[in-house]
Amino acid sequence: MAKFYVTTAIDYSNGEPHLGHALEKIGADCIARYRRLAGDDVHFLMGMDEHSQSVIQAAASAQLSPQAWVDRMAATFADYWRRLYCSHDDWIRTTEPRHARAVTALLERIRARHPDDLFEAEYEGLYCTGCEEFKTGAQIVNGHCIEHPTLELIPTKERNHFFRLSAYRDAVLERIRSGSFAVEPEIRRNEVVRLLEAGLQDISISRQRQPWGIPFPGDAQQTVYVWFDALINYLSATGFPDPGYERLWPADLHVIGKGITRFHCVIWPAMLLAAELAPPRRVWAHGYVQWSGAKMSKTAGTAVSLGEAIDYHGADALRYYLLRDVGFANDGDFTWERFDARYIADLANTFGNLVSRALTMIQSYRGGTVPRASQGRATPLDDAAREAAVAYRRAMDGYRLEDGAAQWMDLAGRANRYIEETAPWKLAKAGKDAELDQVLASLARTVAQLAVLGQPFVPTTAETVWSLFGPSPASPAPGPLVQVHLADVSGLDVAGRQVAKPPILFPKPRLTPA
RNA sequence: GGCGGCGUAGCUCAGCUGGUUAGAGCAGCGGAAUCAUAAUCCGCGGGUCGUCGGUUCGAGUCCGACCGCCGCUACCA
Numbered sequence: 001m002a003k004f005y006v007t008t009a010i011d012y013s014n015g016e017p018h019l020g021h022a023l024e025k026i027g028a029d030c031i032a033r034y035r036r037l038a039g040d041d042v043h044f045l046m047g048m049d050e051h052s053q054s055v056i057q058a059a060a061s062a063q064l065s066p067q068a069w070v071d072r073m074a075a076t077f078a079d080y081w082r083r084l085y086c087s088h089d090d091w092i093r094t095t096e097p098r099h100a101r102a103v104t105a106l107l108e109r110i111r112a113r114h115p116d117d118l119f120e121a122e123y124e125g126l127y128c129t130g131c132e133e134f135k136t137g138a139q140i141v142n143g144h145c146i147e148h149p150t151l152e153l154i155p156t157k158e159r160n161h162f163f164r165l166s167a168y169r170d171a172v173l174e175r176i177r178s179g180s181f182a183v184e185p186e187i188r189r190n191e192v193v194r195l196l197e198a199g200l201q202d203i204s205i206s207r208q209r210q211p212w213g214i215p216f217p218g219d220a221q222q223t224v225y226v227w228f229d230a231l232i233n234y235l236s237a238t239g240f241p242d243p244g245y246e247r248l249w250p251a252d253l254h255v256i257g258k259g260i261t262r263f264h265c266v267i268w269p270a271m272l273l274a275a276e277l278a279p280p281r282r283v284w285a286h287g288y289v290q291w292s293g294a295k296m297s298k299t300a301g302t303a304v305s306l307g308e309a310i311d312y313h314g315a316d317a318l319r320y321y322l323l324r325d326v327g328f329a330n331d332g333d334f335t336w337e338r339f340d341a342r343y344i345a346d347l348a349n350t351f352g353n354l355v356s357r358a359l360t361m362i363q364s365y366r367g368g369t370v371p372r373a374s375q376g377r378a379t380p381l382d383d384a385a386r387e388a389a390v391a392y393r394r395a396m397d398g399y400r401l402e403d404g405a406a407q408w409m410d411l412a413g414r415a416n417r418y419i420e421e422t423a424p425w426k427l428a429k430a431g432k433d434a435e436l437d438q439v440l441a442s443l444a445r446t447v448a449q450l451a452v453l454g455q456p457f458v459p460t461t462a463e464t465v466w467s468l469f470g471p472s473p474a475s476p477a478p479g480p481l482v483q484v485h486l487a488d489v490s491g492l493d494v495a496g497r498q499v500a501k502p503p504i505l506f507p508k509p510r511l512t513p514a
Numbered sequence: 515g516g517c518g519g520c521g522u523a524g525c526u527c528a529g530c531u532g533g534u535u536a537g538a539g540c541a542g543c544g545g546a547a548u549c550a551u552a553a554u555c556c557g558c559g560g561g562u563c564g565u566c567g568g569u570u571c572g573a574g575u576c577c578g579a580c581c582g583c584c585g586c587u588a589c590c591a
Binding site: 188258332337406423428508 | 519
């Protein structure tokens with residue numbers, strides 16, 4: 001069983017999560033669930049980034065200690081991810097001892113193996129407490145950071161510890177070009193490659209007078225710069241530096257937003273190389289959720305409440321809509337109208353109604369028992385299902401989640417057409433039992449397959465549909481959905497199972513009366 | 515400023531190395547059917563393929579310029 005260690009970016013503890021956070025977590029969860037389905041031994045990590053100046057400020061304005069504040073934020077985030085059915089195996093917080101230990105160990109390991117890579121120097125510049133970065137050039141407009149126009153940039157001059165990032169340009173570039181370190185989608189890889197080709201400067205990795213952070217090893221006056229600290233979370237969660245961390249490391253996939261590729265695709269692999277540790281195998285940088293083509297903004301009133309979006313049609317529906325319509329590569333729009341359109345046309349009318357009509361016919365024509373087809377085996381629908389599974393797999397293996405979702409939904413559409421083509425109600429009236437058995441059996445198989453393939457997108461709905469196939473004399477319990485392997489999906493046998501009356505999976509919102 | 519991407523039917527987008535009447539889904543219109551969540555299925559798309567020019571027997575598909583969006587990056591007031 002192949003190990004698959006997947007991570008999301010850890011979230012800053014300075015505000016409520018929004019749709020953008022949600023897209024990343026949902027996408028990563030979709031991948032994690034898919035890899036489990038494909039038989040991998042998945043380890044899925046999420047967590048919180050809890051150091052930094054902005055946390056101190058947020059805590060102060062809430063009249064809380066930093067620790068009390070981050071505890072509260074962690075609980076808030078975790079609750080949202082629970083509501084979205086995130087299936088993470090571990091949850092790391094950078095204030096945990098295991099993380100501080102790993103950060104210290106990594107720095108000491110770099111110092112031991114490449115002492116020249118860590119040095120002290122003076123740094124001077126404008127510091128944005130929102131980004132926790134020094135800002136230069138076009139990042140500054142009207143004297144403010146473009147990301148945080150309401151915050152003051154702080155002129156800062158201090159003696160810091162530096163990391164010799166410039167020494168690793170060629171090594172990182174070579175790994176990206178050769179593919180041993182994959183940066184995707186392609187547009188992101190090209191950006192990173194150009195960035196590397198342009199050359200790198202050494203970076204400051206410590207801060208003075210920043211009590212809320214991890215002490216810099218060998219220099220009690222300074223703390224580890226929050227970004228340098230944060231990246232290491234992926235390693236901390238493996239148990240590093242204790243023996244056995246290699247069971248998980250290197251990470252197979254870091255899922256991040258397109259705005260932080262520099263840290264993950266340049267600095268992070270360089271840090272690891274300096275410590276003589278393997279860089280991650282792959283980074284996937286997703287796009288952003290937009291509102292009518294513009295960045296979501298609270299001030300412009302275009303920020304959508306995540307809680308509201310979850311409650312609107314349910315978490316499964318939000319997951320499907322975001323992954324199918326907004327997508328996991330490029331930027332995409334969120335609008336309530338588009339959400340409605342996907343929900344009604346796809347989830348309710350195509351998928352939900354398919355399950356409803358297929359199982360209802362098995363109820364009324366076969367007393368609720370899935371018939372065993374006597375003649376032939378593969379119907380045109382079975383053939384279509386097999387092809388869909390192949391295309392689905394190809395899309396999901398390449399992290400093209402929107403394509404995977406489309407393949408899944410298209411199969412449901414194909415099944416609806418199959419019903420029209422075969423018209424089981426006519427077969428029933430005409431007493432063509434063998435043909436009817438074959439059609440109903442094929443439909444049941446396909447619905448079961450849809451439950452399996454739909455898991456990464458609509459986990460609870462998939463579970464519900466799967467559980468509709470009850471015990472049969474030959475096989476008392478259907479067995480958990482999560483134990484079904486993707487390789488077996490085309491050979492699923494539900495003949496003989498007793499099906500329950502199908503519930504309304506995706507109830508349609510009542511239309512507003514005129 | 516540099517580098518890169520995008521601009522195709524009302525909406526979201528496919529269109530690989532140039533070649534029959536430019537496609538899909540959604541929405542809309544018409545029809546059929548009745549197992550089903552008034553769901554489904556079938557039929558219907560004359561859209562300057564951003565603009566102009568070029569290469570070619572032939573360009574949405576290559577080249578150039580321009581317009582409009584967008585991304586990354588740069589010690590540009």
